[in-house]
Amino acid sequence: MSSDKLPIGIQSFTEIRTRGYAYVDKTAFVASLVDSGKYYFLSRPRRFGKSLFVDTLDCAFSGKKELFHGLYLSQPEVCWDFETLYPILRVDFSGSALRSTIDLEQWFDRLLTRWEARFDLHKTEGSPGERLISLISMIVERLDNQVVILIDEYDKPILDNLGDPALSTRMRDILKDFYGAIKPLDNYLKFVFLTGVSKFAKTGIFSGLNNLNDITMDRSYSPICGYTEMDLSRTFRSWMSRFNQDDVRRWYNGYSWVGESVYNPFDILLLFSKGEFKSYWFETGTPSFLIKLLSENPRSLPVLDSFLASEELLGSFLIEKILPETLLFQTGYLTIKGESRVGEKLFYSVGFPNLEVKSAFSSLMLSILGGSADISMNQIGLDSILNAGDPNRLRDVFHSFFASIPHDWYRKNKLSGFEGYYASIVYAYFASLGYEVIPEDTTNKGRINLTVMTRTGIWIFEFKVQRSEGCKDQGPLAQIRERGYAEKYRADGRKVYEIGIVFDPESRNIVTWEVG
Template identity: 45%
Template sequence: MTALKKLPIGIQTFEKIRADHAYLYVDKTALIHQLVTEGEYYFLARPRRFGKSLLVSTLQALFEGRRELFSGLAIEPVWDWTTRYPVIKISFGGVARDLLEMKSLVAAILRSNQQRLGIECHETPSGGVWLKELIEQTRQKYGQKVVILVDEYDKLIVDNLDQPDVASQGREVLRDLYSTIKDSDEHVKFAFLTGVSKFSKVSVFSGLNNLKDISLDPRYATLCGYTQHDLETTFAAHLQGADMAQVRQWYNGYNFLGERVYNPFDILLFCDSGQRFKNYWFATGTPTFLIKLIQQKNIYLPQLDRLEVSDSLIDSFDIDNIRLEPLLFQTGYLTIRQQLQIGAMIHYQLCFPNLETRYSFNDHVLGYLTGQTVEKSQYQAAIYRNLTTADLPAFEETLRGLFASIPYNNYVNNTISSYEGYYASVIYAYLASLGLDLTAEDVTSKGRIDLSIRLDNAIYLIEFKVDGGGKALEQIRQRNYQQKYQGQGKPIYLIGIDFDSAERNLTAFDWEQLG
């Protein structure tokens, strides 16, 4: 029996994965060959843990001419291995929380490149001036144009979004550094920058406006991430016996306007853990800043699974005016459901990419919405039992207890609890955190259902009203929302839930069963 190849968990170095061919590797080199032969300056944004660092490491090994590492891969027979190029690699792996630390980090990165390339430069306070001299001296020493690879180009900003003044300083440090690349065009063979977020070109790339952004280029949609074909071939032995439909539901769904892809980190950990379904990717980074932004903006949570944004909004954002929509997309909590052409404009409808992100995100945000800690899991279990057994009186009792248990201080100190969408957001977050099949603002020919839940045993259609005088169920009846789901052989429950903002709880819970 052939031994399984090792899983490259946490390994971001191409050489380590390929040195003895002991590790599993998904061959992306055909796309890499297309990339390097069709252009010279590129930018790629992808969420964290999506294989960006491995891609940068692969490019470095390729331009350095390390043919032995590419044995058997798609690019080996078509690449010119007789020419080697010196590589300057800038990787912001460290954390810098003030201007001094940022400048020290840039200096350390440039010194590391000098040592590896055998170059000595004059150390100056300006990273850009320093990098320019490094590029020119490297070209002169090696007699070849220089390849510049930047991994996590945005880390000085992203790490400091919670302190805007420092983030702005980080922007200036990076602008000084990156403007040098365009100024050194005659010495540069190829440049590739990658990171999590795309900031407006005016603010960061003002001096590097010749970058080709391939973040939403369908040709490179699968450059990072695993495809369904990758799972069925490269991962076939590791996934033997797995419920592939469930794997797809949990971890697939990231859409960069081409074939949808899986997050590599999820698949590697899923295989390594004995095929246990867990929130592997989400657990590696708590989006604290993101949750605070949701609180500040009083976001109606159900809309997150059907946001519609313009092409210009999703394209980038500015740290002086941070918008939630592009941040959620660029960090991987939302993805593109579909692209829409509206006249001359392009819009995107966003959604959660898969079950992992939807349930994990909503589970996490619940703590901020309700202030509940221990009680949260108890209510989640109760809600699940209530719905799977169609015990509607118990469901009402659970919801009343849930809202009664929200600490008073949470209402006083949290502005999100003062707007109408708060109550529906809490219920939606509880339901989404259970991984249930649900749709917010479910479109019918008669209008939109606030929330529809589809279970094996029943279908629930829920309408919410705040200070509405007990008219939620009446609206469902009048608009005949149930027509969409009739004929499926399941009982349909119409539920109208009314809230009183003064009482901070349900004032009415009316329901009826059809079929």
């Protein structure tokens, strides 16, 4: 297990317990899973503690009772059987970099060969799935005990190669053969648990293992990974006293899978170690295939921050047809904010989980939307402009940025042609610097395109794109005034600024900037 998934300086789950460190007890979930079923699948973003939970399952089924002293699983009323030691087969792709089908086949061959040597079994033959069936039946016959299978990052060979759909499909087929071999082994198995980042459609990788209980969006298991508010106040009380709790919550809380929201544990541990708020999780790397997908299938940033999605949209995808919204949710860049019903159908309100993701993702998208334009130079001084309440200088900032995007970039990219391109840049500008940005801000008379909250003011923006056929729509500032958008904030105490912006798709810049 790599140290970047544990507290700073700690190398293993065993060390956490033996050195007496404060701990977050997730063992009640272990008991619940085993009591309720046998086959489980859990999807969570990278660096959320999936591997540590798999370690916990491993230690529990291995009978390492000394590690669970004082934890839920060791309580007498739970009746966990620490005396029975189950043979455990672990599959962990987290440290692998498999770039061909040959790499994956050889990886499986090495893994299965190690298992054969470990249990002193003869060499098995056939595909990875066929060998697994033979191997497990021999283990049970030799040890007279059922087997536990723990698979961590089941999808990594596919995700690592999504840039090459043909290769990722071939990887999927090899994995499908292996995972599908688990189902016929029911009588030989005690417990099966798979983790991953993504969930592929049942017609894909899991078609042969359709008895999995997917707990990804099960309300009772929402906090199975990550830290809850109670975890921070109870286990990390002394560490939290060094920070403003509202700031910690704003930066790192907000991840939710229908149930209780959680903090990103990777962020929290690095915050305690380094003592400053930064985008620790985001900076560990955004997958290149995600950047490519967003470049080829652009989405409006304000819309991504607040939209309704069906369970089908969030639940799974096919390699051949990946929607950005699905992948963004499964990889942790979007999360569930609430639920609502339309007729008999359940929809989820989806958006960015917290300030870290919103600001860092906006910076990433700003670089994609703006090509090679110098973003940082245009952002310098923005805070002073907003605090001074100078709308005309603010216009100069945005006009300068749009003017700095090379014409050749527009020729090579279709991004500027999608609806919401201009609003996305304005949104990304503010959100990337950490301002509170509210897209589609609801009032009793309509929705404000964008509201930006600063320490000294509230800025209301309405956007329109100039129509080439000459038909004149109502101006954006007139719409703000007619619908009384500013009334929502009159009692706030901060000055309210009303800005109407019209963009010209021909010149690709601002043609009208009206200030109220």
